[in-house]
Amino acid sequence: MSGTIAFLGLGLMGAPMARRLAQAGVDLTVWNRSREKAAPFEGKARIAETPADAARGAELVCLCLTDAKAVEAVVFGPGGLVEVEGLARVIDFSSIRPDTTRDIAARLKQATGAGWIDAPVSGGVPGAEQGTLAIMAGGSDEDVAVAAPLVESLCARFTHMGPVGAGQTTKLANQIIAGCTITIVAEAVNFAERAGIDASKLFEALGGGFADSKPFQIFGPRMAARDYEKPLGTARLMLKDLDTVRDTARPFDAMLPMTATAAELLRSTAAKDLLDADISALIEMYAGVQKT
């Protein structure tokens, strides 16, 4: 591994990712909107004052930001990447809409000639800390060929899915399955309970079979126990993704009967003020509170 990397956005995911790059011996410059989060990198990386300062001379600029608004600000706002002459290429680990990604990539290319790789990740904070993320990338063959080896220390798997936007679209395909699976698990838990079964036994009984999955093992027991105090993920965030899926699918007429059903069930949690509880609270829309 060689090359100069700028890493912009040192949040929950970004900080451990940048730390791994520093440990891998990369020539690293970091930037964060609030400077405190950059302080722990003192001595391990240069700390820049603006995104443009960080990006000057970098072979690859990494973004790991909250949402499209933050990406827009870092790219086109004051001190943004657009001000960098000879900007090489950007890899954006943020999860944003495919159409927004393509729009930002096109505007930046027109202004600076820089390449863009959208590269949303899955694996969460543990994956970021251990360098075992799965990265789904969209971009040109050339940009991906340069970027992939530079971020090798971050991921267990880097899959080039297609042109710019293909990474974000793949993440949406992931969210279709994840969001619907959580909903189905709630449906099966409620079915079992009403049929008189102790649903807490389902997860061992059906483990390893066709019903098994991470959502089944993680959210199923929470549903059976009506335990959704410390959110691992909320109905609100999943609903945002499933609504994005539907907006994205409309121009190409992909039918989404399961996704639409799951989305409206997730939306119904608003009626019980459970949009920001753990997504397992979806069980209440099927079953009400536990009868113990």
Add this chain to the structure above:
Amino acid sequence: MSGTIAFLGLGLMGAPMARRLAQAGVDLTVWNRSREKAAPFEGKARIAETPADAARGAELVCLCLTDAKAVEAVVFGPGGLVEVEGLARVIDFSSIRPDTTRDIAARLKQATGAGWIDAPVSGGVPGAEQGTLAIMAGGSDEDVAVAAPLVESLCARFTHMGPVGAGQTTKLANQIIAGCTITIVAEAVNFAERAGIDASKLFEALGGGFADSKPFQIFGPRMAARDYEKPLGTARLMLKDLDTVRDTARPFDAMLPMTATAAELLRSTAAKDLLDADISALIEMYAGVQKT
């Protein structure tokens, strides 16, 4: 392990299960409706002429039959278990409806006093051959306490889910999740394809994450390749199970929005004469044939 076991039904699943019991040194008697399938057990087990002959004196009678009609015939038909005085207990590995199971169990108990354990399995023929089935059991504590050690050589896991019928209900909960998951995978594959992604890349890209499952890895690639020649499972069989789920849920008002949607999508394959193709053909209801 000790005890005398009768094994009735030596089909695709039953034959390897009975073989494992014989290898484990069980004192075994077998019976099959067509006698040819019993012939390979010559020298390893006694071969009986009727279910009643097989069951006399057995501590446990195992059934592994095609459907409820076959179970009804073996229990109440000519030469059936109902004719055996002092019949101890039956464990039924067949997958049949919970209400039918409870009805058969109650009638046999009234006639003979015998106990009943419904014990549908998951793991398929490989699991039966390797003794790694997952067994979900319904029955009295006493009957399960006697039966579970006797069938230890058949399974990796034996879970006592509740009273008679609870095993079959658990299998239905499994089918809710399995049937809906296959449908969701089709929905995600179609979404990705219409968005311009090579869907054959999804299974590696999303492997190990929240979207991953056996149906995703087994049926997903078949959907992407439009390959459903050699059925691993058909839409017709899954639809039968999902319709049973809906019949079963109605008396206790469990709502099934995802299951009902998946069932009607599976039913729609009839319009293209794909009910008996591999269930992966469901992709055609979303996407039409591949555009290669």
